[in-house]
Amino acid sequence: MVTHTVEDGHRLDRFRELWGEIAPIGRDERSGGYLRYAFTEPELRLREWFREQADARAMPVTGDGNGNLFAWWGDPDAGGAVLTGSHFDSVPHGGAYDGPLGIVSAWLAVDELRAAGVTPSRPLVVGAFVEEEGARFGVPCLGSRLLTGQIDADRAGRLRDAAGVSFAEALGARPAGADPGLLGRFGAFVELHVEQGRALVDQNAPVAVASAIWPHGRWRLDFTGEGNHAGTTRMADRRDPMLTYAFTVLAANKEARLRDAHATVGRVVVEPNATNAVPSRVTGWLDARAAEPDTLDGLVEAVRVKAGERARRDGTEVTLTEESATPLVAFDGGLADRLARLLAAPVLPTGAGHDAGVLAAHVPTAMLFVRNPTGVSHSPAESATDADCAAGVVALARVLAELLR
Numbered sequence: 451m452v453t454h455t456v457e458d459g460h461r462l463d464r465f466r467e468l469w470g471e472i473a474p475i476g477r478d479e480r481s482g483g484y485l486r487y488a489f490t491e492p493e494l495r496l497r498e499w500f501r502e503q504a505d506a507r508a509m510p511v512t513g514d515g516n517g518n519l520f521a522w523w524g525d526p527d528a529g530g531a532v533l534t535g536s537h538f539d540s541v542p543h544g545g546a547y548d549g550p551l552g553i554v555s556a557w558l559a560v561d562e563l564r565a566a567g568v569t570p571s572r573p574l575v576v577g578a579f580v581e582e583e584g585a586r587f588g589v590p591c592l593g594s595r596l597l598t599g600q601i602d603a604d605r606a607g608r609l610r611d612a613a614g615v616s617f618a619e620a621l622g623a624r625p626a627g628a629d630p631g632l633l634g635r636f637g638a639f640v641e642l643h644v645e646q647g648r649a650l651v652d653q654n655a656p657v658a659v660a661s662a663i664w665p666h667g668r669w670r671l672d673f674t675g676e677g678n679h680a681g682t683t684r685m686a687d688r689r690d691p692m693l694t695y696a697f698t699v700l701a702a703n704k705e706a707r708l709r710d711a712h713a714t715v716g717r718v719v720v721e722p723n724a725t726n727a728v729p730s731r732v733t734g735w736l737d738a739r740a741a742e743p744d745t746l747d748g749l750v751e752a753v754r755v756k757a758g759e760r761a762r763r764d765g766t767e768v769t770l771t772e773e774s775a776t777p778l779v780a781f782d783g784g785l786a787d788r789l790a791r792l793l794a795a796p797v798l799p800t801g802a803g804h805d806a807g808v809l810a811a812h813v814p815t816a817m818l819f820v821r822n823p824t825g826v827s828h829s830p831a832e833s834a835t836d837a838d839c840a841a842g843v844v845a846l847a848r849v850l851a852e853l854l855r
Contacts, residue, residue: 461840464561468554469839472499473546482830483543487611488517488581488592489620496538496550500578503557507564509576515626516596516606517580523560524573530637532570532853533813534559534846535577537593537805541585545832547644551820553578555642555843562847563854570854572637579805586611586620589774590668594808599628633812638785638853641806642818642846644834648825649798656841659790660781660817662799663807664712665746666739667775671698671715671757675766677722677730688728689765692720694757695732698768701756702736702749711740711749712801735773739801743778779807782814789816792852793845802827818845 476484476492486492497519504511504521511521524531536552556576563574584590587609595601603625607618618624650658673691699715706713714737721731736753740746754770761768790797798819806817820842824831834842 458840461558461843462836464558465554465836465840465843468558469836472496472550472554475499476540477546478543481543484540484546485542486538486540486544487586488539490586493538497578500538500553504576507557507560509560514597514629514632515623516593516629517621517625518593518597519578520632521576522573523575524570526573526635528573529635531573531575531635532850533575533577533636533639534641534850535575535579536641536643537579537582539581539583539585541583541828543830544583544585544828545644545826545830547820547822547832547834548646548827549582549643551644551834551839551842552642555839555846558843559847559850562843563851566847566851568851568854572854573635574850574854575636581617582805584668584774587617588668590803591776591805591808592617594805596625596627597629597633598808598812599630600808603627636809636813639806639809639813639815640818640846640849640853641804641815642820642842643804644827644832645798645819645822645825646800646802646827647798648822650796650819650821651823651825653796655796656821656838657793657845658796658798658819659786659793660800660806660819661783661786661797662781663776663779663803664739664741664799664801665743665776665778666737666801666803667746667750668773669736669738669750669753670771670773671695671734671736672769672771673698673732673734673757673761673766674768675730675764676728678728680726680728683728690728691732691764691766691768692729694761694764694766694768695734697760698753698757699734701760702738702753705749705752705756706738709740709745709749711738711745713738713749713753736770741799776803776807779810781806781810781816785814785816789818789849789852792848793818795845816849818842818849
């Protein structure tokens with residue numbers, strides 16, 4: 451028999467209160483999803499909300515010149531800080547929980563620790579990373595990549611959104627780039643995230659610990675041909691890049707299935723994008739992921755070869771350009787095992803990328819997952835119950851208390 455205490459009820463109320471403050475921001479009434487792109491009005495409002503939460507807890511906020519925010523409980527110069535948090539930005543019409551749940555949970559975990567009388571022996575930091583999804587400027591985990599030096603500051607500054615606005619213009623300055631001094635102050639990073647799958651439903655557990663992130667990346671496919679009139683151009687005379695594109699999408703799907711990997715083409719741009727015109731150019735973006743690096747390499751190479759073969763038959767041309775790539779990330783095994791024992795929680799791998807995957811190469815890193823009943827993510831159907839979210843807060847607080855000792 452499950453019993454609920456007054457304290458459990460208080461946690462639920464606190465979660466609902468804080469979650470309710472941000473839930474309407476950036477929500478599209480038509481789709482029910484969120485439009486929270488980096489440095490747009492909804493995300494700027496969330497960044498201001500972050501500062502308000504920090505002020506309410508007397509935690510000074512610092513930036514790193516790349517758009518990332520850090521709120522400090524304790525002396526930033528003390529070293530060995532424990533960092534937690536996530537991101538605010540969303541994919542187009544994405545779900546509510548991917549990213550923001552980690553930040554809301556971080557604030558509530560701070561409240562849990564203070565209510566328990568915890569006095570950290572090292573600083574505790576709540577972070578909000580910028581452009582994790584890459585939905586506006588095209589490179590995922592851009593803020594954490596800049597902080598760690600995994601992307602050149604000049605290249606990042608030149609990245610442009612669909613309207614031609616550069617990242618530097620949105621930031622208001624050239625990105626500062628790598629900051630070894632700041633990075634060196636962090637002794638551990640823990641990111642809480644909604645589960646992107648249904649493993650916890652099957653295991654009947656509210657919270658899990660992550661073991662690894664699959665290697666993954668994004669590749670741009672540029673197909674070029676000859677634009678022409680849809681009504682006057684004979685089928686035999688066409689050099690239609692849309693045909694090459696369509697074949698390539700199907701080939702990527704087949705090659706991924708053969709390798710037990712993942713391949714997705716979820717974004718496409720067509721020129722001139724007219725109903726009565728044969729396209730002159732089609733650009734698509736391939737998202738590819740696999741459990742092992744060699745499998746991922748083989749998948750992308752197979753897509754490149756098959757696209758090239760089809761282009762020669764269609765009289766078109768195709769180029770494949772890597773835009774971002776993340777290697778296999780195995781989280782600190784000792785830390786993951788330690789936290790799994792602490793929480794009596796299952797350990798799961800994930801095929802999704804996270805700022806934690808970038809920071810793991812520099813700082814001992816762990817992730818916690820909160821059960822997602824639908825198993826759906828990057829969609830309005832993404833969900834988590836308030837009770838599971840409150841359980842996630844308790845788990846995060848326990849982990850932070852363990853790491854702050």
